[in-house]
Amino acid sequence: MSRVRTRPTRDDTRDKLFEAAARVFEEDGIGGASIEAIAAAAGFTRGAFYSNFNSKDELIIAMLEDHVEQSIRRNMDILAQHDNLDDFIAALRTMDRSRQDPLGRSPLLHMEMILYVARAEKRRPELAKRLRARRKLIADIVEATLKSNGKNNALNPPWMASVVLALEDGFRLHRLIDPETTPADSFLRAITDLRRRTGLAAG
Template identity: 35%
Template sequence: MTRRRVRTRADLLEAAFSVFAAKGFGHVSIEEVCEAAGYSRGAFYSNFGSLDELFFALYRERAELIAEQVSGALAGHGPDLDVPAAVDRVTEALLLDRDWLLVKTDFLVHAARRPDVARTLLAHRARLRRAVADHLARARGHTRLPPVLGDTEGAAHAVVAAYDGVTTQLLLDRDVDHARAWLKQLLTALLTDGDGSDGAGTEPPGTEERTN
């Protein structure tokens, strides 16, 4: 891929992200993405076959960013990974981006009605869970995972489900600090049987004033 094409592709992805966040996936045309990026339809089709394909490129970028954040938070720690401390580091480093959550949620609804799209999205989510499971596998020499989770694959499913739930709440209340506090509490409880040393069992800030 030439440097110019790399730049064009990056511009189209950036423009698409902004347009999807503002208008919603499914309410945006290829022409609108091209106009926002300042390119022709020809430039679009030389990089992407469809808006679905463009979205998956966005999804891969974001998944890689999340993986880098997790890996960076865990860097320098060997097999004896301290799970509660790791949860602290990961939840502090993790980007909670409401615009991305809007785009992702729109696309989940779109995929639910398109089995072919759903299969591809499920494959991407499976790769994300495997990455989480790989990190959890390193932790087993230090902290025993709760038996109810089964193996590290089951624990990875629980981690991703907790993340999905907390970020859904973030879409509604727009409170990033509260979402981060809840994510930290949920992950600690899930991965340590609730006996973590970082505040598991206590209410996150503002909980008593909220209803779900």
């Protein structure tokens, strides 16, 4: 009989560190969170942390990268099922955040982490890389929607993607500052309004 593996894989360890880091960041703040606290929250030693990441900043970059990769896969899966923009937005509204990665479950923590990394100028190119990946995803969704509806629209998908992402990040920041007047669905409501105004209507 084959032996049952009891040691976690590298991906398992990273996922547990991501989950633990999110909890510690929310409790202690990103700046105040220590590597020791993150490792302990994950049930690992400090050495286990350093076998995966060289620093807290590297962990944060990895979390942001993982979030973008998962977001792209998730949105492309939804697009494959709903090439109609109204249906796509409706699917986003009903998406179960509890099954997402830590930053998907907590958009505010995602924004805080972006701002934290952006404070270091040398790290900004890494953020730019992920921003471009997000922008391309949205541009692909806009272009696919236009084609599926048989529209030869004059809209510029890359520019529309920039507008959409600016709205998304803006509403995240507004909700961080003033959650009482910024409902959780503000971004999707804005996208629905934008869709109606630009003629990106269902076929």
